[in-house]
Amino acid sequence: MASRALTYRVLAPLRLAPSTRQAPTVLRLGGRPYSTSTDAPPPLLQKLKGDLKTAMREKDASRLSVLRAILAATLNASKTANPIRTDVQLVALLRKTQRASLESAKEFKEAGREDLATKEEEQAGIMEEYLAGSGVQALGPEELKKLVSEAIEAAKGAGVAPKAIVGDVMKRLATSLEGKDVDRKELANIVRQMAEA
Known part of the structure; x- marks a missing residue:
């Protein structure tokens, strides 16, 4: 009788209503989850x-x-x-x-x-x-000004409102500047200055 009471006490917490049952916690052994990335570091x-x-x-x-x-x-x-x-x-x-x-x-x-x-x-x-020595192509102010000028002309040709030109130009430049070393703050300043001129 004592063993039956002991069994009941041990198993009693497992008898929950179906709505309150929780999935058992599974512990993973081996490597850390964040170290399984297949991406090679830069x-x-x-x-x-x-x-x-x-x-x-x-x-x-x-x-x-x-x-x-x-x-x-x-x-x-x-x-x-x-x-x-x-x-x-x-x-x-x-x-x-x-x-x-x-x-x-x-x-x-x-x-x-x-x-x-x-x-x-x-x-x-x-x-x-x-x-x-990074190997990433850097663009200087003169190259940026040339790209910005072309993007502004394209935006004006597409009929973009004057208030929206800066945002439109930044979107147009995003693809052409992909993979290049560009100071975004300097780029935004150049776009604002050239759009206002």
Whole structure:
């Protein structure tokens, strides 16, 4: 009788009404779910990881600091809805980080901290090396102005309202700038200036 009571106590929690039953939890053994991606990492990212090891061996503090910051930002981006999957995205991240370093250097100079300004400028220079060697085609202001001019003419020819030209031009340029290194902020400024002229 005691064994029957024990069985009842153990099994009693499993006897739920059909509407409250839950599927059993299945534990997966083996690899982590996020490591099963078949996408190869961008070549530039692989280079950065290799250079991180070299910088550690050589005790290159400036390069090590830059590489750790970029790789940390890449890791953080992988946890969002827009992970970095291409060299173009990685170059955009490098540009953004470089711009922040240059702004910091300017602020340090204004505050009279030449030592910190020099450090930030050195880090921006290291990022420029990676940008130059990324293999991603960069477009300068003159090339952008030419593309924007053509897109504005096409938008006006299509009868786009003057208030909607900036948005229409940005949409038209999105496909032609795919896979190229473009400072989107600079592009938006050029489009606004040329659309108003």
